[in-house]
Amino acid sequence: xxxxxxxxxxxxxxxxxxxxxxxxxxxxxxxxxxxxxxxxxxxxxxxxxxxxxxxxxxxxxxxxxxxxxxxxxxxxxxxxxxxxxxxxxxxxxxxxxxxxxxxxxxxxxxxxxxxxxxxxxxxxxxxxxxxxxxxxxxxxxxxxxxxxxxxxxxxxxxxxxxxxxxxxxxxxxxxxxxxxxxxxxxxxxxxxxxxxxxxxxxxxxxxxxxxxxxxxxxxxxxxxxxxxxxxxxxxxxxxxxxxxxxxxxxxxxxxxxxxxxxxxxxxxxxxxxxxxxxxxxxxxxxxxxxxxxxxxxxxxxxxxxxxxxxxxxxxxxxxxxxxxxxxxxxxxxxxxxxxxxxxxxxxxxxxxxxxxxxxxxxxxxxxxxxxxxxxxxxxxxxxxxxxxxxxxxxxxxxxxxxxxxxxxxxxxxxxxxxxxxxxxxxxxxxxxxxxxxxxxxxxxxxxxxxxxxxxxxxxxxxxxxxxxxxxxxxxxxxxxxxxxxxxxxxxxxxxxxxxxxxxxxxxxxxxxxxxxxxxxxxxxxxxxxxxxxxxxxxxxxxxxxxxxxxxxxxxxxxxxxxxxxxxxxxxxxxxxxxxxxxxxxxxxxxxxxxxxxxxxxxxxxxxxxxxxxxxxxxxxxxxxxxxxxxxxxxxxxxxxxxxxxx
Amino acid sequence: xxxxxxxxxxxxxxxxxxxxxxxxxxxxxxxxxxxxxxxxxxxxxxxxxxxxxxxxxxxxxxxxxxxxxxxxxxxxxxxxxxxxxxxxxxxxxxxxxxxxxxxxxxxxxxxxxxxxxxxxxxxxxxxxxxxxxxxxxxxxxxxxxxxxxxxxxxxxxxxxxxxxxxxxxxxxxxxxxxxxxxxxxxxxxxxxxxxxxxxxxxxxxxxxxxxxxxxxxxxxxxxxxxxxxxxxxxxxxxxxxxxxxxxxxxxxxxxxxxxxxxxxxxxxxxxxxxxxxxxxxxxxxxxxxxxxxxxxxxxxxxxx
Ligand code: HEM
Ligand SMILES: [Cu+2]
Numbered sequence: 001x002x003x004x005x006x007x008x009x010x011x012x013x014x015x016x017x018x019x020x021x022x023x024x025x026x027x028x029x030x031x032x033x034x035x036x037x038x039x040x041x042x043x044x045x046x047x048x049x050x051x052x053x054x055x056x057x058x059x060x061x062x063x064x065x066x067x068x069x070x071x072x073x074x075x076x077x078x079x080x081x082x083x084x085x086x087x088x089x090x091x092x093x094x095x096x097x098x099x100x101x102x103x104x105x106x107x108x109x110x111x112x113x114x115x116x117x118x119x120x121x122x123x124x125x126x127x128x129x130x131x132x133x134x135x136x137x138x139x140x141x142x143x144x145x146x147x148x149x150x151x152x153x154x155x156x157x158x159x160x161x162x163x164x165x166x167x168x169x170x171x172x173x174x175x176x177x178x179x180x181x182x183x184x185x186x187x188x189x190x191x192x193x194x195x196x197x198x199x200x201x202x203x204x205x206x207x208x209x210x211x212x213x214x215x216x217x218x219x220x221x222x223x224x225x226x227x228x229x230x231x232x233x234x235x236x237x238x239x240x241x242x243x244x245x246x247x248x249x250x251x252x253x254x255x256x257x258x259x260x261x262x263x264x265x266x267x268x269x270x271x272x273x274x275x276x277x278x279x280x281x282x283x284x285x286x287x288x289x290x291x292x293x294x295x296x297x298x299x300x301x302x303x304x305x306x307x308x309x310x311x312x313x314x315x316x317x318x319x320x321x322x323x324x325x326x327x328x329x330x331x332x333x334x335x336x337x338x339x340x341x342x343x344x345x346x347x348x349x350x351x352x353x354x355x356x357x358x359x360x361x362x363x364x365x366x367x368x369x370x371x372x373x374x375x376x377x378x379x380x381x382x383x384x385x386x387x388x389x390x391x392x393x394x395x396x397x398x399x400x401x402x403x404x405x406x407x408x409x410x411x412x413x414x415x416x417x418x419x420x421x422x423x424x425x426x427x428x429x430x431x432x433x434x435x436x437x438x439x440x441x442x443x444x445x446x447x448x449x450x451x452x453x454x455x456x457x458x459x460x461x462x463x464x465x466x467x468x469x470x471x472x473x474x475x476x477x478x479x480x481x482x483x484x485x486x487x488x489x490x491x492x493x494x495x496x497x498x499x500x501x502x503x504x505x506x507x508x509x510x511x512x513x514x515x516x517x518x519x520x521x522x523x524x525x526x527x528x529x530x531x532x533x534x535x536x537x538x539x540x541x542x543x544x545x546x547x548x549x550x551x552x553x554x555x556x557x558x559x560x561x562x563x564x565x566x567x568x569x570x571x572x573x574x575x576x577x578x579x580x581x582x583x584x585x586x587x588x589x590x591x592x593x594x595x596x597x598x599x600x601x602x603x604x605x606x607x608x609x610x611x612x613x614x615x616x617x618x619x620x621x622x623x624x625x626x627x628x629x630x631x632x633x634x635x636x637x638x639x640x641x642x643x644x645x646x
Numbered sequence: 647x648x649x650x651x652x653x654x655x656x657x658x659x660x661x662x663x664x665x666x667x668x669x670x671x672x673x674x675x676x677x678x679x680x681x682x683x684x685x686x687x688x689x690x691x692x693x694x695x696x697x698x699x700x701x702x703x704x705x706x707x708x709x710x711x712x713x714x715x716x717x718x719x720x721x722x723x724x725x726x727x728x729x730x731x732x733x734x735x736x737x738x739x740x741x742x743x744x745x746x747x748x749x750x751x752x753x754x755x756x757x758x759x760x761x762x763x764x765x766x767x768x769x770x771x772x773x774x775x776x777x778x779x780x781x782x783x784x785x786x787x788x789x790x791x792x793x794x795x796x797x798x799x800x801x802x803x804x805x806x807x808x809x810x811x812x813x814x815x816x817x818x819x820x821x822x823x824x825x826x827x828x829x830x831x832x833x834x835x836x837x838x839x840x841x842x843x844x845x846x847x848x849x850x851x852x853x854x855x856x857x858x859x860x861x862x863x864x865x866x867x868x869x870x871x872x873x874x875x876x877x878x879x880x881x882x883x884x885x886x887x888x889x890x891x892x893x894x895x896x897x898x899x900x901x902x903x904x905x906x907x908x909x910x911x912x913x914x915x916x917x918x919x920x921x922x923x924x925x926x927x928x929x930x931x932x933x934x935x936x937x938x939x940x941x942x943x944x945x946x947x948x949x950x
Contacts, residue, residue, distance in 0.1 A: 172814035262831035308728035335835030338755040345751045353740045360736040366708035388701045392694035401754030402686040404825020408852040474671040474821045478854040
C-alpha cells in the first residue's frame with residue numbers, strides 16, 4: 001500500500017478529480033475512436049513513424065495548440081482567483097502549482113513546439129532541400145519533446161505538480177521546502193524535452209549550412225531561415241547550461257548533493273545564475289523566429305521586398321551575442337553591488353538598439369508598399385506597436401535602480417507578457433494562418449480570423465496593461481490573494497475580463513479550423529497569398545519530396561525572379577533519394593517517458609531497465625542497415641501532373 | 647515637451663481614476679531612495695512614451711498612405727534595399743537614448759547602494775531584518791530589542807537594513823521608502839533607506855517563498871526621532887526577553903501576529919557571516935546558523 005501512496009496527489013481537490021475523470025474518458029474515447037474507424041495502422045504508418053519534416057512540423061503544431069489550452073486553463077483560473085480580493089476559490093498551494101505549471105507549459109511546451117513547428121516546416125522549403133539534415137534525429141527530437149511534455153502534464157494527477165515557480169529557485173525548490181515529487185517532474189521533464197531541443201538545434205544548423213539549394217548563399221536566404229539559424233545557434237550554446245543546472249538540481253533532490261542548498265557549501269544563488277544564463281537567451285530563442293515570421297508576412301502583404309535585409313541579419317547576430325551578456329538583470333536585487341548592476345544595466349539596454357532597428361525596418365517595409373489587411377498581416381501590424389510597448393518597458397526594467405521597485409511585481413509580469421504575447425504568440429498565430437494553406441491546401445476563414453485577432457488584441461490590452469499600474473501600486477507577483485484595502489481590486493477585475501475575452505479568442509481559433517475544414521474552397525493554387533519566397537514555389541499541399549527539381553536560386557525572393565524570367569527549376573526529373581520511416585524514435589520516446597517517470601519517483605529498477613532500453617535502441621540504430629529508398633521518375637511525374645491538375 | 651506632459655497628464659488621470667484616486671505607492675515616495683527611483687521611473691516613462699508615440703505615428707502614416715485600397719490596381723511597389731543614412735538614424739536615435747538612460751541608471755545605482763544623499767554625516771540606525779516562513783524578524787542590536795512582523799523607524803535618520811533569511815530567498819520591500827533587496831540564507835545583504843515623512847507604510851516580502859507568501863507582509867511605522875526613543879524605552883520596560891527557545895518557536899513555519907521582545911536573536915543565532923562581496927567565509931558561524939535552519943526544516947517535515 002505504501003508503495004502506491006506516493007502516486008497520490010498530496011493536495012487533492014474536486015477539480016483535480018474531475019480532471020482525472022476527464023483525462024480517463026478522453027483516452028478511452030481516442031482509443032475507441034481509432035479502433036472503430038480502423039485508424040491504428042494509418043496513425044502508425046503516416047504519423048508515429050514518420051521522418052518527414054512537414055509531418056513532424058504538424059505534430060509539433062498540434063501539441064503546441066493542445067498545450068496552449070492547458071496553459072490557458074491555468075491562466076484563466078489564476079485571473080479568476082485574483083479577480084476579487086480575499087477570494088477563496090483556490091487556496092495558496094493550488095494557486096502556486098497553477099502559476100508554476102502555467103509558466104513551464106507556456107514557455108517550454110507551447111511556445112517552443114510552436115517555434116519548432118515552423119522551423120521544421122519552413123527551413124527545408126525555404127532553402128530548397130528535401131528534408132532536414134538528420135530526419136531520424138528530427139523525429140527523435142519530437143518524441144523527446146512529447147515525452148517530456150506528457151510527463152510534465154501528468155504531474156497534477158499523479159504525485160502532485162511542481163509549486164516553486166517556473167524559475168524554480170532554490171532553496172524553495174529543494175527537498176526542505178518542496179516536499180512533493182512536483183519539482184522532480186520539473187527537473188526530469190525539462191531535461192528530456194531539453195535534450196530534444198538541443199538535437200533540433202544541431203540538426204537545423206547543419207541543415208542550413210549544408211543543404212541549401214545551388215545559388216542560395218547565406219545572404220540570399222529568406223529571413224525566417226536566417227532568424228532560425230541564429231535561434232538554433234543560441235539553443236546550442238544555451239541549452240547545455242540548462243541541462244547542467246537541471247542535473248545538479250535533480251541530484252540535490254534525489255541523491256543528497258549540496259549544489260544549491262544553503263548548507264555544506266551549497267549556493268542557492270548559483271541556481272539563479274545558471275537558470276538565467278539559459279533563461280534569458282531562451283526568450284530570444286522564442287522571439288527571433290517570431291521576428292522571422294513577421295518579416296516574411298510584412299513583406300508579402302506590403303507587396304514589397306523586406307527593407308534593410310542586411311541590417312536585419314546584423315541586428316539578429318548582435319542580439320544573439322548580447323543575449324548571453326545580460327542574465328544578471330533578472331536579479332539586480334541580489335545585492336551584487338552598484339558596479340555589477342551598472343554593467344548589466346547597460347548591456348541590457350543595449351539590446352534595445354538592434355531591436356529598435358528591426359522595428360524601423362518593418363515600418364519602412366510598409367513604405368511605398370501596397371498593404372493588404374489579411375489576418376496574418378493584422379497580427380503583424382498589431383505586433384509593431386504592442387511589442388514596442390513591451391520593449392520600452394524592458395528598457396525601464398533595465399534601469400537597475402528603478403528595477404528595485406519593479407522587480408517581482410505585476411509590472412514585470414506585464415512586461416514579459418507584453419513581449420511574449422504580441423511578440424511570440426501573435427507571430428505563431430500569424431504564421432499559422434499564413435502557412436495553413438501550404439500545409440493543408442485550403443485557407444482559414446478570414447472573417448473569423450479577423451474577429452479572433454481583435455478579441456485577442458483587445459483582451460490582451462485589457463488583461464495586461466492594468467498590471468503595469470497595479471505593479472507600481474505595490475502588487476507583488478505570485479500572491480494568491482490580496483486584501484480589499486490594497487486598492488487594486490478594480491485593476492485585477494479588468495485583467496480578468498481581458499483574460500476572458502482572450503479565452504474566447506482562442507476558442508474561435510478552434511471554431512475557425514472546424515469551419516474552414518468544412519467550407520473553405522480547395523482549389524487555391526500554389527501561392528494563394530501572392531508571396532515571393534521559395535517555399536511558395538512548390539505545390540500546395542507540398543509533395544513528400546518538396547521540389548521535384550532542385551531549385552536554382554538567384555535571390556531571397558525566388559518568385560519575383562521567376563517573374564523576371566529566371567529559370568528556377570532547370571533540368572529534368574531525376575529519381576529522388578528519401579529516408580525510410582522508422583518506429584524507433586517513437587519507441588525511444590516511450591522508453592524515455594518510462595525512464596523519466598521512474599526517475600521522478602526514484603524507482604531505480606525500472607529506471608535501470610529503461611536506461612538499458614535507450615542504449616539498446618541506439619545500438620540497434622548503429623547496426624541497422626537502412627539506406628533509404630528512391631522515388632522513381634515515373635512516380636514523380638505522376639505526382640506532379642496530379643498536383644498541377646488540382 | 648508639451649506632448650510629453652500632456653501624455654503624463656493623461657497617464658496619471660487614467661491611473662488615478664482606476665486606482666480610486668490614490669497615488670500609486672511607488673510613485674508616492676516618502677524617503678530619498680524611493681524618490682530617486684520614482685524620478686527615474688517618471689523620466690523613463692516620459693522618454694518611452696515618446697518612442698511609442700513615434701512608432702505609432704509612423705505606423706499610422708504608412709497604413710493610411712500605402713494601403714492597397716487606396717492605390718491603383720496596377721501599382722507595383724518598388725524594390726528598395728536599405729538606405730545607409732536612414733538606417734544610421736534608426737541606430738543613432740536609440741543609441742543616444744540608451745546612452746542617456748545608462749548615465750542616469752549608473753548614477754542611481756551608486757545612490758541607492760549608499761547611505762541616502764544628505765544623510766552621510768549621520769550615524770545610521772542598523773536593523774537586522776530576517777525572514778522565516780512566513781514572518782519577518784527585526785532586530786535592533788543597538789537598542790537591544792526585537793520585533794516580529796512590524797517595524798518602528800525614526801524619520802530623518804539613515805537606516806541600514808541587514809537582510810538574511812531562515813529559509814527560501816525572500817525580498818524585503820517597503821515601496822514608499824525604496825526598492826527591494828533579497829534576503830538569503832547564506833549571506834547578508836544591505837539595503838540603505840531613510841524615511842522623511844512620519845506615517846504607516848506597507849512592507850512585504852516580494853519574492854515568492856511558498857505557501858504563506860501572500861501574507862508575508864509587515865507594517866512599517868515611521869515616527870519622529872524623539873517618539874522613536876520613547877518607543878524603545880517603552881519596549882524595554884514592558885516587553886519580555888527573547889530566549890533561544892522562544893525564538894525557535896517563532897521560526898516554526900506559519901503565520902504570527904506582531905510581537906515585541908527585549909534582546910535580539912543575534913546573540914544566540916547570529917546572522918550569516920559571509921557578507922556579499924567578501925571572499926572568506928567564517929565556517930563556524932555559518933554552521934551554527936545552519937544548524938538552527940535545519941531544526942526548523944525537521945519540524946516542518948514532522949508536521950507534514
Ligand atoms: C528591449 C528588449 C528587452 C529588455 C531591455 C528586457 C529587459 C528585461 C529585464 C530587465 C527583466 C528583468 C526584470 C526583473 O525581473 O525585475 C526582464 C524580464 C523578462 N523578460 Fe524582458 N526584456 C526585453 C525583451 C524581452 C523579450 C523579447 C522577451 C520574450 C520574448 C522578454 C521576456 C522576459 C521574461 C520572460 C522575463 C522574466 C520572467 C520572470 O522573471 O519570470 N523580454 N526583461
Ligand atoms: Cu532577461
